[in-house]
Amino acid sequence: MLKLPGDVIYVGKVKNGVPHGKGKLEWPCGDKFKGEFIGGKRHGKGKRKNADKSMYEGEYEDDQPSGWGQYIWTDGESYTGNWKNG
Secondary structure, eight states: OEEEGGGEEEEEEEETTEEEEEEEEEOTTSOEEEEEEETTEEEEEEEEEOTTSOEEEEEEETTEEEEEEEEEOTTSOEEEEEESOO
């Protein structure tokens, strides 16, 4: 387990003291992420569930949604498609 800046908790694989491989993040507000990391950043496939019940599932690059993914808002509306830099 690592405690990251902003009181974010990380549980998972670590390399050189940062998240690297598969793991989970949890923010103090209740948001959660489960997926892949490279060099301390979300990179690869992942799923973020927000405390307000909105959700993104798809690809990440350099800590941002980038590539194919789906976002579902709290009202049930959704977008499925390509993302670039969040």
